Amino acid sequence: MNQNLKEQLLLLPEYFQGHLTLTLIALLLGILLSIPLGVWAAQSPRIKRPLLAIISVIQTFPSVAILALVVALLGGKIGVLPAVIALVLYSILPIARNTVTGLDSVPSEVLEAAMGIGMNPQQVLVKIKLPLAMPIIIAGIRTATVWTVGLATLSTLVGATSFGNYIFTGLQTRNLVSVTVGSIAAAAMAVILDALIAGIQWLVENRNKSINSSKYNRVRNILVGAVLLIVVGSLSSILPRSEPDFVVGGKGFTEQYIIAGLLAAKLEESGFNVEQRLGLGTEIVYSATANNTVDIYLEYTGTVWANRMKNSHNPGRDSVMRGVFNHVERVDGMVSVGALGFQNLYALAMRKDRAQELGIDSIEDMIPVAHNLIAAGDLEFFGRPEWIALRETYGIDFSEKLTFDAALMYNAVDDRQVDLIVAYTSDGRVAAFDLKILEDPRSAFLPYDGILVASSSASKNPVFMGVIESLVGQISDEEMREANRIVDVNGGSILDAVSYLQSAID
Amino acid sequence: MIELQNIEKSFDLGRSFVVSDVSLKVERGQLLCLIGESGSGKTTTLKMINRIQEPSSGTIIVNGENILQQDPVKLRRSIGYVFQGIGLFPHYTVLNNVAAVPSLLRWEGSLIHSGCEEILEMVGLPIKDYGDRYPSQLSGGQQQRVGVARALIAKPEVLLMDEPFGALDPITRAGLQEEFKRIQRLLNLTVIMVTHDMTEALLMADQIAVMRKGQILQMGPPKELLNRPEHDYVRKLIELPRNRASRLEELMDSL
Numbered sequence: 001m002n003q004n005l006k007e008q009l010l011l012l013p014e015y016f017q018g019h020l021t022l023t024l025i026a027l028l029l030g031i032l033l034s035i036p037l038g039v040w041a042a043q044s045p046r047i048k049r050p051l052l053a054i055i056s057v058i059q060t061f062p063s064v065a066i067l068a069l070v071v072a073l074l075g076g077k078i079g080v081l082p083a084v085i086a087l088v089l090y091s092i093l094p095i096a097r098n099t100v101t102g103l104d105s106v107p108s109e110v111l112e113a114a115m116g117i118g119m120n121p122q123q124v125l126v127k128i129k130l131p132l133a134m135p136i137i138i139a140g141i142r143t144a145t146v147w148t149v150g151l152a153t154l155s156t157l158v159g160a161t162s163f164g165n166y167i168f169t170g171l172q173t174r175n176l177v178s179v180t181v182g183s184i185a186a187a188a189m190a191v192i193l194d195a196l197i198a199g200i201q202w203l204v205e206n207r208n209k210s211i212n213s214s215k216y217n218r219v220r221n222i223l224v225g226a227v228l229l230i231v232v233g234s235l236s237s238i239l240p241r242s243e244p245d246f247v248v249g250g251k252g253f254t255e256q257y258i259i260a261g262l263l264a265a266k267l268e269e270s271g272f273n274v275e276q277r278l279g280l281g282t283e284i285v286y287s288a289t290a291n292n293t294v295d296i297y298l299e300y301t302g303t304v305w306a307n308r309m310k311n312s313h314n315p316g317r318d319s320v321m322r323g324v325f326n327h328v329e330r331v332d333g334m335v336s337v338g339a340l341g342f343q344n345l346y347a348l349a350m351r352k353d354r355a356q357e358l359g360i361d362s363i364e365d366m367i368p369v370a371h372n373l374i375a376a377g378d379l380e381f382f383g384r385p386e387w388i389a390l391r392e393t394y395g396i397d398f399s400e401k402l403t404f405d406a407a408l409m410y411n412a413v414d415d416r417q418v419d420l421i422v423a424y425t426s427d428g429r430v431a432a433f434d435l436k437i438l439e440d441p442r443s444a445f446l447p448y449d450g451i452l453v454a455s456s457s458a459s460k461n462p463v464f465m466g467v468i469e470s471l472v473g474q475i476s477d478e479e480m481r482e483a484n485r486i487v488d489v490n491g492g493s494i495l496d497a498v499s500y501l502q503s504a505i506d
Numbered sequence: 507m508i509e510l511q512n513i514e515k516s517f518d519l520g521r522s523f524v525v526s527d528v529s530l531k532v533e534r535g536q537l538l539c540l541i542g543e544s545g546s547g548k549t550t551t552l553k554m555i556n557r558i559q560e561p562s563s564g565t566i567i568v569n570g571e572n573i574l575q576q577d578p579v580k581l582r583r584s585i586g587y588v589f590q591g592i593g594l595f596p597h598y599t600v601l602n603n604v605a606a607v608p609s610l611l612r613w614e615g616s617l618i619h620s621g622c623e624e625i626l627e628m629v630g631l632p633i634k635d636y637g638d639r640y641p642s643q644l645s646g647g648q649q650q651r652v653g654v655a656r657a658l659i660a661k662p663e664v665l666l667m668d669e670p671f672g673a674l675d676p677i678t679r680a681g682l683q684e685e686f687k688r689i690q691r692l693l694n695l696t697v698i699m700v701t702h703d704m705t706e707a708l709l710m711a712d713q714i715a716v717m718r719k720g721q722i723l724q725m726g727p728p729k730e731l732l733n734r735p736e737h738d739y740v741r742k743l744i745e746l747p748r749n750r751a752s753r754l755e756e757l758m759d760s761l
Contacts, residue, residue, distance in 0.1 A: 113593030116558055117607050117656065118583030131597045 007493060008166065008181045015182075018161030019189060020233055022152045023145075026084050030091030030144055035137065037092065038099025039125065052097060059093045063151050066090070067158050068281060076287025078280065078294070083155035083162075090151055091144040098140025102133025138201050142194050149190035153182065157252070158284055159277040159293075163189070168279040171407050172253045173487045173494065192226075199223045244275035246458055249294030252279040253406055254487050254494075255344060255426060255480065259298040259450070261498040266467050282307065282380075286453075290332045295458035296468060300344055302446035304328065306385040314389070317447040328453055335459035337452040338472035342426055342480040344448045346386055348375075349423035349435040351413060362439035363394050370396035376413065377422040378406040386446055393444035407488075410435075426450075426477060428485025450480070474505045508532045508555065508664060508696060513564035515550055515720075520562070524550050526720045528564075532713065534663070537690060537697040539707035541743070542717035548700045549590070551717070552666050555698065556585045568664055583610055586657030586665035586695075590672065593653065594641040600626070600652050601637040607660045625655045628689060647678035654686065658693070665690075667699040671706065683710055705747045708732070716740050 037055075041048040058066075066089060070082040106129050114128045130137075156164030166182025169175070203220055246267055250260035257278055264274045277285075277294060282303060288294040304324045305311050314320070325336040348363060360366050366373070375398040381387055382401050391397060404412055404421075410429040413421045423430050423437070425448075430437060452471065458464050483501050486492040508531070515525040525547040532538045540548040553559040555566060557578040566573050573581055594603050601622055608618045623633045629651040641649055650670060657665055670686075671679045687710055690697055701707055707714050708728045715725040716739070723737045732748070735741040 109589060109593045110595060112558065113587075113589045113595070116556060116582060116587040116589060116593070118579050118581075118610055119606075120579045123610070128595060 002177070004175065004177045004491075004493075005181070008175075008178050011166070012181075012185065015161060015163050015165055016185065016189075017233060018155075018165075019149070019152055019163045019186070020230065022080060022083055022087065022155055022160055022162055023148050023189070023193070024230070025080075026087035026091060026148050026152070027141070027145060029084065029088045030095060030148070031141060033088065034092045034095035034140075034144075035099050038096040038137075039103065039130075041096065042100045042103035048100060052100065055093045055096055058089050063090065063154055064157065067154060068283065071158050071284050071287070076284070076291045076293070078159035078277065078284055078288045080155075080160045082158045083152070083160035086158075087148050087151055087155070091148050094140040094143040094147065095137070096140075098136050098143075099133065102136030102140075103129050105136065106132045135201070135205075138197060142197050145193050145197060146190045149186055149193060153186055156279045157281055159249075159280050159288065165279065168252050169257065169494075171405060172279075173257065174407055174491070196223065196226055196230075243273075245272040246274050246295040246464060247293065248274055248276045249280055249285045249288060249297035250276065250278040251282055251285055251297075254428075254484050254497075255424075255450075256298055257494045258483050258487065258497045258501065259340070261494050262471070262501050263296055263298075263452075263468070265498055265502065266471065267464070270463060270467050272464070286332075289334055289453055289455050292455045292457045295455045295464075296337075297453060298340070299328075299451050299453045300448040301339075301451060302345075302386070302448040305446055308332075310385070312385040312389050314443050314446050317449065320447050321449055321451070324451070333456050335454045335456060337454055337465070337468050340450045340452065340471060340475045340480075341473045342450050342475050342477045344424050344426040344450060344480075346381065346445050346448065347423055347425050347440065348420050348438040349413070349430055350420045350438065351416070352434060352436045354416070354419060355436045355438075360438065362441055363390075363396075363444070364439075364441055366438065367394055367396055370394075371399055373398050373419040374400040374402065374417075375420050375422065376402040376404045376409050376418040378409060379403055381422045386444075389446070390444045393442045426480045426484060428481050428483075428488045431481065432485060432489035450475075471505070475501065479504045507534050507567075507569060508538075508698060509567040510551070510555075511565040511567070513551065513554060513566065514562045515547070515554060515559060516562045523562075523720050525554070525561075528717075528720070528722055530715055530722065530725060532696055532698060534696050535691075535694040536712040537687075537695075537699060537710060538713045538715060539711035540698060540700045540715050540717055541702060541704060541707045543702060545719075546717040547720040548717045549668055552668055552698060552700050555664075555666055556582050556587060558582075583607055583660065584662055584664075586660070586662040588650075588653050588657045588665070588667040588670045590668040590670075590700075594649055594656075596641055598640075599637065600631065600639050600641070600644070601633065603641070603652055604655045604659055606656060611660060621659050622655075625659045626652075628658075629655045630685070631655070645678075646674050647682060650674060650682060654689070658689070658695075661693075663694075663696055665695050665697045667697060669700055669702070672701070672703075679706075686710075704743050705750075708744075708747060716743060 037051065041051045063086065066086045067082065070085045071078060074082055110128060111124065114124045119127065152162045153164035153167055155162045156168050163182045163186040166178045166185070170178030170182060199219060200223060203223065206216060248260045248263045250256040260276055260278055264276055267274045280288065285294060285297050286308070289297060301321045301324045304327060305320050309323065309327050321339065328334050328336045350360065358369055382403065402418060409421045410433050412418045413435065414433045423435065425437065452468055454468060479501065483497040486497045486500055487494060510528055510530050513525055513528045514523055516523045528551055530538070540551060542548045550559055554561045555568065557573065604622045604626060605618050608621060626633045626636065631648060631651055644652065653670070671682055674682065683706060711728060713725060714728055714731055716723045718739055724731065724735070724740050731740060732744055735744060
């Protein structure tokens with residue numbers, strides 16, 4: 001079997017368990033919350049409209065935004081809790097709406113008969129309305145199940161393990177096998193859970209009809225077996241597991257995965273039990289470290305300087321670093337361990353032939369033609385202070401500003417779909433695609449030194465701090481670019497890049 | 507015994523009346539037919555007797571008690587009700603449909619079963635053949651037999667019926683009418699039945715009350731209505747069965 005595929009399949013049990021547990025908890029809570037909501041709404045037209053309107057509005061919020069908001073509301077807490085809350089919010093609409101529809105669809109003559117033979121309102125609800133509405137309610141639960149399984153992949157962004165780990169890691173490290181395995185696994189889980197619910201519904205509906213009892217028994221046995229497997233599968237993840245000594249965090253791109261792997265490897269060498277939470281958003285990993293959910297991660301000075309401290313001026317590399325260290329420690333109570341040695345700057349990059357064609361060497365040369373060019377940036381760049389600084393320092397704007405996933409951006413410029421991209425200097429793909437980095441003579445781009453930020457609780461452990469401090473100043477620009485290249489260009493694994501860095505350091 | 511005294515019902519706080527000043531009395535073991543066209547107030551009058559609708563004013567006495575002072579849920583469990591469009595519970599078997607009222611009354615399990623057995627036998631649907639079927643597996647006539655059985659199982663003295671045979675084909679309807687009349691005599695039931703079919707009323711009722719625009723135009727035994735209609739509308743209502751009968755007679759004579 002393909003080595004890459006084999007490596008991915010080794011991760012399957014862990015991701016499967018994480019995904020299944022998230023989905024089941026969210027669905028269970030969603031059902032417990034939504035059916036009573038639906039019943040309540042169906043009984044009072046005054047409540048029905050506003051309630052369904054509110055639920056529908058929640059549904060229109062982009063799911064990534066909901067996740068980020070939930071994390072923020074929980075004070076930066078990451079992991080299963082915010083993921084479950086977001087998933088529950090999304091599951092309410094289909095279940096509650098179908099509950100209302102189902103209850104409304106019970107024929108009035110049946111309701112009158114129920115009342116007429118002397119059922120009180122609760123009996124009418126429990127004995128007549130809910131059973132007759134059940135097929136429609138279950139249809140809603142099935143819709144919610146499929147949605148939840150799909151959305152649960154996004155839980156990776158807030159540090160909960162799911163099949164999303166395959167997808168996001170795969171996208172960032174250009175590992176299409178990983179993306180494919182994750183997508184197929186999520187789709188398969190959705191189909192299987194949906195079929196299970198349909199099967200249970202069939203059993204319930206046919207329990208009294210002595211149609212074909214051998215078929216009935218066969219379906220029942222299959223279902224009981226499947227449900228048992230699922231329960232055991234998800235239970236074992238709830239069982240107390242050995243708590244990790246430290247949690248290594250990371251954002252969602254190759255360099256972050258590699259440094260997190262390096263940190264984990266170094267800590268494990270010293271006998272610590274380490275867990276990695278990767279693919280987190282910038283804001284999320286920062287606040288998670290501030291509240292001790294994450295113990296150590298790689299941050300960049302420019303990110304903190306611009307995003308957290310809201311600075312747009314550029315006083316120079318050392319001043320920025322000093323200011324950031326001060327902010328991280330004094331304002332947010334974390335510990336800045338120091339710079340690793342490399343920078344990951346934003347820089348404008350073009351195909352060499354295109355740059356030659358336009359006669360461009362530096363951003364200054366670009367000023368007269370910029371308004372004719374199409375630029376592409378990563379998901380955040382055009383919303384960041386650096387873009388404002390670039391625009392104002394050089395007085396330029398582009399004819400189109402496209403937003404790409406960082407992994408796809410390089411292909412876009414290579415295929416001439418865009419004229420230039422906002423690249424990262426430590427990215428191995430700059431060299432691999434033979435791109436030209438434009439000079440920045442007016443220093444519009446902020447310095448981006450890679451620094452290690454530790455949680456206050458972890459910093460009290462001297463052995464931990466010893467391990468982390470031993471890495472300070474050890475990784476040069478060239479070494480980081482090479483490590484990134486191993487993954488992004490050569491198709492090597494994160495582990496390959498980590499062992500390269502380890503040998504480079506020693 | 508059922509007695510309505512000056513019953514009125516308005517759905518718009520007295521601006522208009524669906525039922526106005528209706529008084530009537532049905533003796534024990536008698537069958538009264540309320541007849542009239544749609545909107546005449548006959549169904550509303552019926553529904554006030556088990557308080558599915560509340561009268562705006564007036565008094566209703568069932569078996570000597572003012573029902574407006576009783577708990578409506580308990581009242582409904584003591585009065586049999588056969589519904590328009592049958593109203594069986596589609597997710598219950600025949601047995602469970604019939605057992606619905608005794609279950610609400612918390613009868614013992616064995617008593618419920620023997621009661622169901624007896625009443626289903628009486629309506630011609632033996633429990634061993636029909637007990638486990640669902641309403642969708644029965645014909646319209648069989649469904650309405652279940653409806654009658656469900657209304658009768660708790661041995662009510664009073665039975666209300668809202669166009670019980672309206673949805674059935676003529677042959678099934680005639681058979682059920684006859685059979686029901688037999689059961690009614692057997693159990694000495696006091697019945698109010700809503701219908702818009704004058705032939706049905708003439709054949710089944712001890713008393714007929716003709717309603718129009720919320721009021722009773724004429725009330726009396728079938729013979730009296732046939733021979734002394736006091737109102738043009740009543741005359742029109744009895745004309746149809748009369749004409750049919752004489753036309754049929756002519757046809758038979760001509761053979």
